Amino acid sequence: MELDAVTSNVLKEIDTNGFKQEGAYNLRYNGQALCHGDSEHIKIRRKEDKPGVDVYISGEAKGEQVHIPVVISKSGMNDVVYNDFYIEEGADVVIVAGCGIHNSGCNETRHDGIHAFHVGKNAKVVYEEKHYGEGEGTGENVLNPVTQIYLGEGSSFTLDTAQIRGVDSTERRTDVDMGPGSRLMVMEKLMTHDKQSAVSNMEVRMNGDGSSAQIVSRSVAKGTSRQTFHPNAVGNALCKAHIQCDSIIMDEAQVCSIPEIDARHIDAQIIHEAAIGRINTEQLLKLRSFGMTEEEAEAVIIDNFLK
Amino acid sequence: MRAMSEVGTKTCICYSSAQDFAEVHRKIRRTKMLDVRNLTYEVFENGEKVTIVKDINFTVEDGEMLVITGPNGGGKSTVAKLLMGVLAATGGEILLDGRDITGMSVDERAKAGIGYAFQQPPVFKGMTIRRLLNLAAGVVLPEHVCCDLLSSVGMCAAEYLDREVDATLSGGERKRVEIATVLAKSHKVCIFDEPEAGIDLWSFSVLVDEFEKIHREKKETLLLISHQERIIRMADRILVIRDGAVEKCGNAEEMLPTLFGENRECTCINRKGGSGYGIGCGNK
Numbered sequence: 001m002e003l004d005a006v007t008s009n010v011l012k013e014i015d016t017n018g019f020k021q022e023g024a025y026n027l028r029y030n031g032q033a034l035c036h037g038d039s040e041h042i043k044i045r046r047k048e049d050k051p052g053v054d055v056y057i058s059g060e061a062k063g064e065q066v067h068i069p070v071v072i073s074k075s076g077m078n079d080v081v082y083n084d085f086y087i088e089e090g091a092d093v094v095i096v097a098g099c100g101i102h103n104s105g106c107n108e109t110r111h112d113g114i115h116a117f118h119v120g121k122n123a124k125v126v127y128e129e130k131h132y133g134e135g136e137g138t139g140e141n142v143l144n145p146v147t148q149i150y151l152g153e154g155s156s157f158t159l160d161t162a163q164i165r166g167v168d169s170t171e172r173r174t175d176v177d178m179g180p181g182s183r184l185m186v187m188e189k190l191m192t193h194d195k196q197s198a199v200s201n202m203e204v205r206m207n208g209d210g211s212s213a214q215i216v217s218r219s220v221a222k223g224t225s226r227q228t229f230h231p232n233a234v235g236n237a238l239c240k241a242h243i244q245c246d247s248i249i250m251d252e253a254q255v256c257s258i259p260e261i262d263a264r265h266i267d268a269q270i271i272h273e274a275a276i277g278r279i280n281t282e283q284l285l286k287l288r289s290f291g292m293t294e295e296e297a298e299a300v301i302i303d304n305f306l307k
Numbered sequence: 308m309r310a311m312s313e314v315g316t317k318t319c320i321c322y323s324s325a326q327d328f329a330e331v332h333r334k335i336r337r338t339k340m341l342d343v344r345n346l347t348y349e350v351f352e353n354g355e356k357v358t359i360v361k362d363i364n365f366t367v368e369d370g371e372m373l374v375i376t377g378p379n380g381g382g383k384s385t386v387a388k389l390l391m392g393v394l395a396a397t398g399g400e401i402l403l404d405g406r407d408i409t410g411m412s413v414d415e416r417a418k419a420g421i422g423y424a425f426q427q428p429p430v431f432k433g434m435t436i437r438r439l440l441n442l443a444a445g446v447v448l449p450e451h452v453c454c455d456l457l458s459s460v461g462m463c464a465a466e467y468l469d470r471e472v473d474a475t476l477s478g479g480e481r482k483r484v485e486i487a488t489v490l491a492k493s494h495k496v497c498i499f500d501e502p503e504a505g506i507d508l509w510s511f512s513v514l515v516d517e518f519e520k521i522h523r524e525k526k527e528t529l530l531l532i533s534h535q536e537r538i539i540r541m542a543d544r545i546l547v548i549r550d551g552a553v554e555k556c557g558n559a560e561e562m563l564p565t566l567f568g569e570n571r572e573c574t575c576i577n578r579k580g581g582s583g584y585g586i587g588c589g590n591k
Contacts, residue, residue: 218433246432282429285393289425290443290488291417300442304434
């Protein structure tokens with residue numbers, strides 16, 4: 001079906017792989033499923049009891065993608081959606097989600113995506129989620145995602161989230177339960193500006209022997225924005241985890257990083273590194289020695305940091 | 308053979324080959340690419356004025372290689388930073404190709420034609436060497452150009468181009484990348500602040516060859532700060548800075564014997580009353 005210009009533009013921002021009405025996809029628009037499709041190995045079914053879909057990914061799916069973007073252009077909308085993903089043993093998929101709000105009104109527009117991933121034995125999942133807001137209205141854009149991940153034995157999950165601009169308020173909650181030999185990679189990128197606020201709480205429970213987690217968070221806070229990070233790695237077995245939070249603070253912003261590592265097993269090895277600082281003046285000077293103005297050099301450093 | 312003599316403003320030149328002709332005329336065309344006049348840098352420490360660099364004067368001709376040397380803490384790097392605008396001079400003038408750049412910022416000086424390799428280049432988490440070279444060049448460089456740039460500093464592009472300029476690179480590797488960023492674009496004057504520091508012997512040799520090549524082809528005007536004899540011996544002219552002032556300055560031929568001596572003796576052993584067992588020692 002034909003998509004309007006606003007929707008197409010928002011999709012470009014939140015689905016950098018390129019959203020196409022091909023294969024397995026589901027586009028949620030202003031609280032309704034606008035269009036959807038299945039592939040041979042991936043089936044998407046609408047939930048009967050509440051808004052949202054169940055996505056069934058067969059073990060035969062190898063290198064396939066599923067796109068389930070959400071676009072809201074109606075100011076004042078409060079959209080809650082529950083999406084469950086059932087990924088069978090041995091599947092290898094990329095799931096592209098993300099939410100974009102185009103708010104041209106004066107009312108708060110909100111989307112809460114509650115996603116649960118049930119990942120089978122030895123399955124490999126890459127989950128990409130971009131959050132974005134735009135529009136000439138004064139209404140706030142609010143996104144409060146909840147992500148629950150259950151990792152089966154030997155499975156791997158890459159969680160790649162990014163919020164670069166336009167989201168006034170976000171409170172993210174991520175919970176991960178890890179089985180034996182499973183691997184988790186988290187890359188969280190965030191930029192806040194003006195009066196925005198962002199909170200990210202994460203708890204990773206390494207329950208199975210040989211499980212490992214790497215969590216990288218990079219953020220830039222500008223204007224009078226506020227950010228709080230609270231990742232917690234719990235080691236219940238022989239496991240390894242490395243959490244690294246780096247933030248660039250600018251203007252009158254505030255960044256709070258709360259490290260929590262919780263070892264409950266003699267063979268749990270958990271490291272947390274956190275650093276907050278202003279833009280590195282040596283990097284600025286180096287780029288200016290290439291002929292860039294201070295503003296240009298700053299933009300390159302931020303872009304590079306969040307890449 | 309050619310002969311050149313000057314009487315007043317008249318220059319009389321005799322030459323015997325086309326190559327000689329080109330060489331002589333290139334020298335005549337030489338202009339002052341960098342003209343530093345009474346360069347001074349003072350700071351206030353605990354309410355007292357401290358002079359770090361005082362009244363420094365020198366010029367670098369087009370295509371020339373000037374090496375600044377001298378003891379540690381003498382003010383060499385401060386002079387380099389004043390030339391690039393990393394520090395703001397408190398007195399004096401800097402002219403680049405006849406244009407006063409004293410009041411310009413770092414980026415304006417870069418645009419005016421100064422290239423600068425920092426003594427301690429910064430770490431860039433997330434920045435690939437390829438991207439840094441592109442930013443340095445101001446354009447997206449073709450693969451083969453990136454390859455040539457890295458080769459010229461003794462690095463293999465296949466291994467390094469997509470590596471990040473982060474703490475996983477050794478100090479010497481970062482230093483070589485730093486030099487490559489300056490070579491990525493042509494400049495009127497290139498300033499290298501102790502390019503040899505932290506670089507292994509093999510890479511140093513490649514680097515010296517590169518400087519020799521640039522110098523031989525007169526592609527760029529070079530200003531190097533160095534303690535390294537091989538680099539100092541490449542210079543057209545040598546400037547010695549000590550205690551924030553010019554101690555001496557002159558052509559390499561006249562300066563080299565005063566710096567290194569032609570009949571070197573191992574004076575440390577003499578002083579200690581040693582037996583002269585040191586290799587290469589000429590002490591008696």
